[in-house]
Amino acid sequence: MECQHISYQYPQQATGLVDLSGLFPEGQVTTIIGPNGAGKSTLLNVLARRLLPQQGTVLVAGKDSRALSERQFAQQVALVTQQHELFDELTVREVVATGRLPYHGLLSQVPPAEVAPYLEANGLADLADDLIQNLSGGQQQRVWLAAALAQEPRVLLLDEPTTYLDVHYQQALMAQLRDLAARGMTVIQVLHDINQAFRVSDWLWLLQDGRLVKCGTPTELRTAPLLAQTFKTAVEIVEVPKLGPYIVQLPE
């Protein structure tokens, strides 16, 4: 996935995206970081085609994403957002089955056998007939991830995927994302936890005020002056045994 001179302006708002260009390397975990209002979620929504940029192009597998039909796009790109509002009862199986819809006609049924592998792979087989409304936040997040993976996308987009997860599930999710990337999927996520972002990512995009400050590997971006300037706070990078470099915000 690649951005070419993307600009997006919200109506009557200053914050948007300004001339963003860069690559999201294939088969790697890329995390978009930056302070509040930097445009992280806006960029993710542009990549997901939820927002159409006024200028620039998003390339998916070398093609302009706007040239793809909704169904074709859904076969290439899946998005996991934070909690969804549901309007009626839905079972876990029904939600995960929606991920297979890009491969079926609107009036045809998704065969249960086609859904089963995604339930199994995400530890949801035992919950398949439970109502998603009755699950914990962490379990619901797994259901939405399973639905996105059922799309068999080349690119997986995630908006704050750890928000409703405890530490154990956060680690499990990050391990799963790394595993997906190792199998060739391009994973792009927005994270607020900067240390987690540096720890799990192969590639980072650092945004500020809708502009790309820098993109690169964690090693390239983990510099105190760059982070201090971007986040407008004093930071220090300390070495933590068994953990490695850790970014610490210093008191004013």
Add this chain to the structure above:
Amino acid sequence: MKNNAGWWYGGVLTLLCITILVALMAGTTWISLGQLGRIVGAPASRDFTTVFSLRVPRILSSLICGGSLAVAGALFQAVFRNPIADPSILGISSAADFFKLGGAMLVPWLPGRSWVMAILGGLVALMILTNGKALSNPYRLIIVGVALDATFVGLQQLLSGGATQVSQSTFNAMTWADTTILLILGVLGLFVALILAPWANYLKLPDDALRNVGIPVSVLRWSLLLLATYLATSVTAIVGVIPFVGIVVPNVARRIVGHDYQTLLPFSMLVGAWLMLAADTLGRTVIVPSEISAATMMAVIGGPFVIILLQRGRVLHGMSTH
């Protein structure tokens, strides 16, 4: 689909058969089962005329109207994501009734006038409901719908010199011609509804989630809205406004067979058909030789039901799960 749904289907079908039999027998003239069997072979008899010219068309009309209104209600609820959305409460039926009357006065020469004008009225109400902020809040939708209903009822009464619409909505004197039209319109609409049932299930998800998987949300939403309007206004065109069937039946059916529209729609169709026939049969037998219209019967049943539904359930924050 709940595990015991098959039993419920069997139960409703049995009930439907019994009610049809009672409806054939009951009326100003009571015809016993034995007599029913005998008159089939005697087409010249007075009882034969009573049964086949009066009661059979009335029964068929009740069944198709009940089924159509129940399915229309379920579809409106799916699209508006509001469990008390219903063609009568949203003003769609009364708009259809007003346009039907207006059509009789202004374009009496128009072929298929009642149906065309009723559909047109339903579409006008639908446009008003969907064009504005009514959809932003479930309460607002219902309030706008109730206001629309009151407006069109008032306009209809102005045109008809004060006669109330509900009392006129009856299956009394249904002819075979009316029944045939209703059957064609209703069966066609119900058949399409059963095919499109999965779309109603998709609309349980938010629009963004549907777009993520390449679903053209607007196409689904408008297809189901137009279908529900077609079903509801077809009933209004031939019979008139019958309130609450679309609220009572799908909400009861949800508790029995679950929330999957592929099960819910056919079950609602059967329960709606039974309820309408039962209401009509009861209405024409309790005060023989006079009768109470099916619309009045439904108003008496449906009004308290909606009050209970609103007071007991978490119904306006997504479909009730109780």
